[in-house]
Amino acid sequence: MQPPLRLVAIDVDGTLLPTFAQAISPRNARALKAAQEAGITVALATGRRTAYTAPLLEGLGLRADTPLITSNGAVIRTLGGDPIDRCQLEARVARGLCGLLRPFGVLVFTFDKPGRGELVLEDLETVSARVAIWVEPIVTPSKW
DSSP: OOOOOOEEEEETBTTTBOTTOSSOOHHHHHHHHHHHHTTOEEEEEOSSOHHHHHHHHTTSOOOTTOEEEEGGGTEEEETTSOEEEEOOOOHHHHHHHHHHHGGGSOOEEEOSSOSTTSEEESOGGGOOHHHHTTOOOOOOOOOO
């Protein structure tokens, strides 16, 4: 006899969400919701940051306690925003890596915090096309 299914962990990009798509299909949304209604914990995993993942899941009817494994596993929080776990580089290690990586191109810094300053680019003008698709510039009109 097999034990009952209690957890399903699903990759978002390229699995639930076709590459570069901006919405989860109604069929996938129904399957996620049905699994939760059957008492199965649905955990969603992605390399994306939480700020880019949560909006994709809004309106799907998933429970607020749905685990989101984001930032390539470095940050785990619920869909409702409650922290579960995170694993971040020590500042000393991050600074050392920045020095080592600088000769290879643009540095992108991400922080586990919502709002302004959550993503910092060393040089927006030369950021690669692969990173640029995830960056939405904020333009504020000048009042001066």
